[in-house]
Amino acid sequence: MRNNPLIRTLLFVVVLLTLDQTIGFALRTLYNQTFDGDVAGVVNQALANRNADVIVFGSSRACHHIASPELSKSLNKRVFNAGIDGYSVIYARALQSELLRRGTRAKLFLLQVDGDDLFALGKERLALVTPLAAKNAEVLALLEAWDPYVRVKLLFATYPFNSKVLSILSNWRRPPASDQWVALPPHAGQPLVAKAVETPKDATTRPVNAARVQAIRDFIASARAADIRVFLFSGPRLHTGAPTALTRRGWELLATLAEGEGVTFKPLDQDSHPEFKQATLYRDAFHLDGEGARLFTSLVAQELAKP
């Protein structure tokens, strides 16, 4: 009986599923108690931090560019920066959906979107919000749009914690950092030099990433339904000459979208603020360093203060 290949295979699968359910349950318990670290912590902290008046959403160009302590001081409000490296507006929409589902006191959402983001190709990064899919149908739908097999994968209890184990173990029960903003260090080595940005060959013809545009619309609509103001912004990049045709197309699209939805969109770049032509404000061509971020944050605060 034990040497029957079919029975051995069945037994192997049963033990595997039992192990998966047991380890998955343990990881979910630990995950729910983790509020620090840039993998598990940011999402849980954002969801648990119900006292924040202002929440910042976006990619590395939000999480490193918006100096939350500075913005908090300028606005005299509690600010939480939920931006994360490499994650787009789809992540922002998923996080916002769960935040609204659980309830938030926030009265202002800042959403960072770059012009080029609306034409991005390739797969979205959504791993951080996978643990939320079990209870949030909107998050599950967002995941499913990018991975048609996600429901099958979610049958494994361990799957939502893919790439999070070390972060959970190292940050479990650690008190969250009071300041989520991580200032990037200044550029290292040879001085940074502004270069012309190469315009993609298909800059005028590349189709719009409809999923991202829809995510922005849904973000604004959901915020409006919860009586929360939305401010869309885009940050500077270090380059010579004008922004690429693709970036400009994106800004025009965002401006039209924002106008239609009754919210504000502000591209704060070298054109509007020539001080961002200084290479010394940057960590690299795409990211401001700490000093640059403080300047950028003060400009965002000025924009927010406008009626």
Next chain:
Amino acid sequence: MASVAGMLHVPYSVPALELLLPVGISFYTFQTLSYTIDIYRGSLKPEPHLGQFALYVAFFPQLVAGPIERASRLLPQLRQSVVFDYARVTSGLQLMLWGLFKKVVVGDRLGVYADAVYNNPDGQSSWTLWVATYAFAFQIYCDFSGYSDLAIGSARVLGYDLMKNFRQPYFSQTITEFWRRWHISLSTWLRDYLYISLGGNRHGTLLTYRNLMLTMLLGGLWHGASWNFVIWGALQGLFLMTSRATLPTRDAIIARLGLPTLWVRLWRSVVTFHLVCLSWVFFRAATLPDAVHILRRAFEFDGALMLNQQTMAHAVLGVAALLLVETAMERYPAAVDRFAAAPTAVRWGALYALLLAVILAGVEDSSQFIYFQF
């Protein structure tokens, strides 16, 4: 041309044909070439059955990224009928699981870091560039040997044996040995159909060096029409020539110094690994100016190491697991057989650990295999 123009700050772009090429074209071109050459040389009889020949050329496990199989090995297997063998199937599945682990847990995790640095080399510190280069060295090994394991494993499940494509190459003590252990199906192809056809080592030292260089240059070009690959190939040729020329002198010095064998082996492995890493810079960098910048910057030895602790912790654990298994395979060739004969609890425990590692630590949004582009 575009790379050279870029280095000279001349705005020039080479008009490209922008043709859509079928995936794996380099692999099955070499495979069919070897078939044709073997028939020309009289070492193989033409295959009369079109279906068998088509299956040889398009055998799915190795179609897109090798191993580049010889007709003399694969065609006779395709003619035989296959019966179900539980031990063979489980052995194939286990090899596939090991390949998947190498690819998604170790290789892709290292790739996250290597890609982040190599896609934006400006402003990176020296140490960051060193670590990213080491990361790429293991990434490409895990990616490519992982694919080979998947190909060999899936063929084994179906009842066919494909040739081994990697034998712990980073343990090599010379570049010559490295090429006996790295992408074996390509290096033996180049040896049998190019190097030996050019004369091999039969016509004196100078012609041997010329043949080595030409072989490796063409090996570089096989990867793509780019100066980076040409320089990568040229470096391999140069290393092979230097290794060959200096080996007797190095052996004599070591014998005179009376250094312990273990230290000598370790030192040689470290030097060989670093020479390989040096050439990987050209292989991975997006452009020739990027590669030059990375090398120049790497040897300035300054700046802080930019490191995502979680990614690197995953990577270090993955590489440690990899080295543990590969060292066992290197030092104890019977380790695989011993594992197959181990108690069920041990074997299943190891398999569960690998499966859960793939689910929990594999890079979910991983890219395709690096060698799919060739």
